[in-house]
């Protein structure tokens with residue numbers, strides 16, 4: 559199976575770096591080199607000041623062979639996500655694709671996925687942390703204005719899980735909410751770069767999503783152009799064995815099978 563879409567990328571990295579042709583060109587060249595025919599730029603909404611729809615239009619003119627989706631990763635940051643949500647609402651028609659993600663437990667100002675930072679997990683206990691993570695996902699889904707859930711089981715990032723954790727059973731209620739809300743989920747290679755050493759989401763969650771007919775996108779969560787489509791050969795094998803024979807493409811918030 560050839561995977562031809564990368565729908566989770568961060569050209570700005572972790573700061574505001576306004577979109578220019580120079581910033582974005584290496585990403586498209588990397589797509590060409592790796593056989594990616596459709597890419598979504600999905601910088602974190604806290605860096606929305608750097609997003610420039612005019613630059614994306616120019617880029618589309620220069621690289622007509624690669625589909626370029628205007629996107630954003632909208633999360634539950636207590637400081638910035640309210641503004642991010644307003645921006646997404648105001649720019650919905652110019653955006654093709656909005657990722658929704660949970661990076662924060664309620665009441666915290668530090669992201670839960672900072673590598674090596676385990677205090678938020680120790681204070682909650684692993685079962686408490688996993689349950690609170692899912693509560694935040696429920697809020698994110700009911701808030702709306704998203705197309706696809708990013709790194710669905712991110713809470714496992716540190717390689718820690720409750721002793722009785724069954725991934726598919728634990729996330730089934732979230733998958734059912736996603737199905738009702740018409741959301742896709744992503745299959746992401748980013749977890750292979752993290753302490754957990756496992757893609758997002760767990761294979762059993764992917765299989766449960768397939769059974770529910772939830773559309774699945776493919777993603778690297780690249781923070782540098784060199785990570786575009788990273789580990790896609792491995793991901794293709796995993797999708798095949800999980801029954802995801804048809805990942806989807808997006809355009810103007812609508813998905814279709816590749």
Ligand SMILES: [Zn+2]
Pocket residue numbers: 631659661708709
């Ligand atoms: Zn994220």
Ligand SMILES: [Zn+2]
Pocket residue numbers: 566568631779
């Ligand atoms: Zn991301």
